[in-house]
Amino acid sequence: MEAVVRSAAGAPAIRCAGHERDYPAFLDRAARIANGLVEWGVEPGDRIAVVLRNEPAHLEITAGAALLGASAVPVNWHFRHHELRHVLTDSGSKVVFVHTDLLAAVSAVLPDGVRIVEVAVPAGVAAACGIALPPPTGAHPLLDDWLEGRAPLPEAAAERPPTIIYSSGTTGRPKGVLREPVAADRLEEAVLRFLEYFAVAPGGRTLIPAPLYHASPSQHAVLALAAGLDITLMPRFDAEEFLRLIAHHRIEQVQVVPTMFVRLLRLPKDVRERYDLSSLTSVVHAAAPCPPHIKHAMIDWLGPVLREYYGGSETGAVTWCDSAEWLAHPGTVGRATGTCGVEVLGPDGEPLPTGATGDIYLKPAEDWPRFTYLGDPDKRAAMEAAGLPGYVTIGDIGHLDADGYLYLSDRRNDMVISGGVNIYPAEIEGCLLALDGVQDVAVFGIPDEEFGEVLAVHLETEPGVLLSAETVRAHVAARLAGYKVPRAVVFEERLPRDESGKLFKRLLRDPYWAGHDGVI
Template sequence: MEAVVPSDAGAPAIRCAGQERGYPAFLERAARIATGLRAAGVGPGDRIAVVLRNEPAHLEITAGAALLGACAVPVNWHFKQDELRHVLTDSGSKVVFAHTDLIEAVGAVLPEGVRIVEAAVPAGLAAACGLAAPPPTGAHPLLDDWLAGWEPLAQPAAERPPTVIYSSGTTGRPKGVLREPVPADRLASAVERFLEYFAVAPGGRTLIPAPLYHASPSQHAVLALAAGLDITLMPRFDAEEFLRLIEHHRIEQVQVVPTMFVRLLRLPKEVRERYDLSSLTSVVHAAAPCPPHIKHAMIDWLGPVLREYYGGSETGAVTWCDSAEWLAHPGTVGRASGTGAVEVLGPDGRPLPAGTTGDIYLKPADEWPQFTYLGDPDKRAAMEAPGLPGYVTIGDIGHLDEDGFLYLSDRRHDMVISGGVNIYPAEIEGALLALDGVRDAAVFGIPDEEFGEVLAAHLETEAGVHLGAAAVRAHVAERLAGYKVPRAVVFEQRLPRDESGKLFKRRLRDPYWAGRDGTI
């Protein structure tokens, strides 16, 4: 959904790592950026790329592009050369905004004719990210100087732009999700839905701890701007700093991923109790299954403020549940809300009865835009449910209960078939996270001559903890069926997750399958 900014600016501000911008200054800078982009040849329907860490400028550029009817494409600044080249080329971006320390990487893969605007790394941001603030390269205009040279755009474009968000590339090359423009009435409905389900009032205070290059935090920021919320961005997630910011800014609403819950719960009790979190009214989580014991612990700590939704970049949030509903239906990710709908289908494409596991198909809410994939309409068509117009799958497996609540088993591509038995690694990962000393876990299938696949578990342990493979297997065997016990147990210094907590399981799995036809 396109970036929108409130027409009446008030006390709320946008801040990050020592920078703070009130809405009047934010709006003026966005309007100046729009004029500068127009002078660079950017117009309605065009795209620009934003290769920046979290900071107010990220949102200003997004809002400035939207004033022109253009689309700002947030780019994962962790991407390596081939991934970065693909996104900049595939998106067709005409201008790239990048932090100084990322200029070299961007310049090495920049398509011909594309301009760069360089953003200095603010001192507070550099300190939070462990960087030595690099001096400007001198090769490109600096953002603050560049925008100061333009008058604010006087007349915004009449047309709202389509939007593009790229996947993080956990299962292959990043793919661009292209969403159609949203009419004004549907946008207003989306903002109302956001305020209702995220349980926050206009002008309320929100904290965004995840990178803006991901779909959920990006969408959260856009809707928070549209609602005129006071927005605090974290440069990177740090568990204790997260608590400090909630107390300091009296944060009312946050959106997180389950990995952040795990890291928060790993803090010593005396650290967690040091901070006043009573301002919180809504802690929303999504993006990955949350182990039930983790969610129980969070509700015990924070009270019944947890809310969960399920959906994807392509569909938006389709199911919702609050703490009371989850406690009554442990493990659920909610039931369809508003005009959204869910079906679980079998191999024949027919709906399955309650309690039966199958492929999950979602019908997005009416206010959510239609989408396709840049350059890959066939992939979009393959997601559709035969005989169920408007329903698409994002690759997950699960079941519905008698009350219509949805439960996830795993991603379809993560499911392991061992000796003809379907195994869902997420269940085993949840069990491993309950083992004292285990900080993170990844379970996946590896080749086996007899069974086709067997399970491997790669674990990250707490500092100073020494676990043996036998103890890990015994822990799982006490809780789950024998065929769910990992055959291989490997201890890693750190599992490959990005800043939002998304696990790059492919990087662990691929070496096991290298050289086997049809597996990579």
């Protein structure tokens, strides 16, 4: 295990689970990683893969690749078999950095000619993730040994590399979003906008609780490094540990997903009151619709520090709202800011009137890098709005109000059409999360001979809580239209989510549709 590197008192650092590096040490290691990659034949424009849990080495490797003009591809370390093979092959990565306990999964699908650097799992990370400390395999160089005695890269590449992020594969094969390189002046603008919208000052303290293989936390980390923020990483999200870290490090800014709000609110009141959270000035959330009662509860708890944005890996943040705006427009994900734009279009591709629900199209900021999908230009072209140059859809449905604030209904792929009626599962999921004893929920369509589709709900209850299907249906029936009451109610020990809270709904839905012509 590496010796802990302590930062100078008060100086910004990068830390995770008891391991800490100051910026000089971090930058030195990044430069030595860059030189090591050059000696292994990695050139500007090439790609490397990073199959690591959250820890400082993840960011050091990403920064090292950028120094030589190569792209680091963060890989979901939960991937196995065909998903992992697809990302490693599709990305064309020349080198893979991988935690020791994940080496067997990577080795089983490694493309020919790809080299591996093994990374020892830090003890604190292993403890937080509940895994035994695996010994090095000896089959590949360990990162620290590989860097020993190696000089830093003497000169950084003249141009920044493109960025590549893969989807989680929640609805199918992971797709690689390739974003063009960001020019130095535009990076500076992006950092300033990040500081403004995330309400954090240069040198401030941020906490990243979500996996770095997702787009939002990855982008957050890159901008936080560029702004010289003090960065605390969580190896995995744990609600009480999240509160402890905020109190201990006097965290000012954090980015989360709504599922984390649910888990935080499930903590006993005395546990939540045990920690001083007064340092928080900005709690940013995105990535999924947040049920209004959950957001109200968070604002009541933390005060008006919540800020929300909406966008995608392809577009960046397009809409924003602070707590005051949200309270004035409950349920909104904000309105377009700066040079961004939002339109809601009907089936004919024409803009819909205020309040009408349709497909959401987004116009990224003028300085947001252009993007495509690796190996799938047709998919990229299909996202364009025919009559609105620069507008693309990421598959969401919603509406705009008279003040230009956007409201999400659901994902187009998740919408259920039952007897010709459009049903948005997110609304029903939000309703059920307000039922005492429900800890997590997934609503989706299943085949039905009469209606085409009917609703199924899979629920996870709090420990020790027993609910009946009748109770679940009655709760929905008392609050929503009758056609939104689930036909099938299934109780699960645990729903399939990753650390960021992203739900793999297809794993629940696909068995219902197996054998039905052309579906799934």
